[in-house]
Structure formats: structure tokens, C-alpha cells
Amino acid sequence: MPTPIDWTTLTIIGQDDDDGFAQAVADEDKVYEAMGFEEVEPTPKEGTQEVPIPAMSAEMQVDMEEAAVNIGDTVHEEAIHEWDRDNPEMSVGTLYPSMKEFRLAVRQHAIVHEFEYDTEHSDKDRFRAKCSAVGCPWIIRARTQHDGSVRV
Secondary structure: OOOOOOHHHOOOOOOOOOOOOOOOOOOHHHHHHHOOOOOOOOOOOOOOOOOOOOOOOHHHHHHHHHHOOOOOOOOOOOOOOOOOOOOOOOOOOOEEOOHHHHHHHHHHHHHHOOOOEEEEEEOOOEEEEEEOOOOOOOEEEEEEOOOOOEEO
16 A cells, blocks of 8 residues: 655755746656556456457347437428539539529639639529620529529
């Protein structure tokens, strides 16, 4: 059994050249031993082995599958608005979640296809733009739908 420590007798000894940093009064290893800690974690005793986790029987597996409740993350009334942010689709009928997302998609589309466009009209419900190059036929129109999505 380790020797008990009398904490009331510990004192901090100041020095004349003390610059505010703590000085070690006792050897750390001896304090560690006195506290009853071992130097290293004990190794497993020889002859012991890991206990394997038992495999689930076929009957238990069937019971688990029957008890499982399948839950889907989608609501069938809710439209899914996924679009490729690196190369957005600008074909007729494409849906975007909001006008802000649609404007970002138009900018990205122009960058990817290396052209400039002029916005003819833009508000919270409608957007109309055309290619600014002479002879370029590209035009895009989009309108906000009743659910807040934007359709090209």
C-alpha cells in the first residue's frame, strides 16, 4: 500500500528570482507512485483471450427483418429540386428550389459554357435573360411556381 500524503504539510517555497512560473517542489514520478497509479497500463494476463461476439442465428435475423419498420425520407407531395451546381441544366421544364438558386444556376451555366448574358427582366417571381453576343439565339425565361420553386 502506498504511503499516505499529508496535504496540510505541503508548502510552496518562493524564490527571490521567481518570475511567476511554478517550480516543481516534488518529483512527479514519486507523487504518481504515492497516488497509487501504476506506471503503465496492465497487460492482459497470459492465457486470457477475447470473447467473440456470438453470430446472430438465422431465426433471429428473420425476426429482426420482420420487426423492422421501413421509413422513407421523401414526402410524395413534395417535389425534389436537385440540380448539378457545377454544370446546371437549363432545358425547358427544369425546376429549381428558389429564384435565388435559379439565378446562381444561370450564372454558373454561363461560366461553364463561356458566354455572357444580359438580364432583360428580373424580380422575385420572374426572370428573363438572353445571350449578349451578336447572333446568339440563347434566351431563358423562368417563373416562380405556386410552391415557391422556379420552372425554366
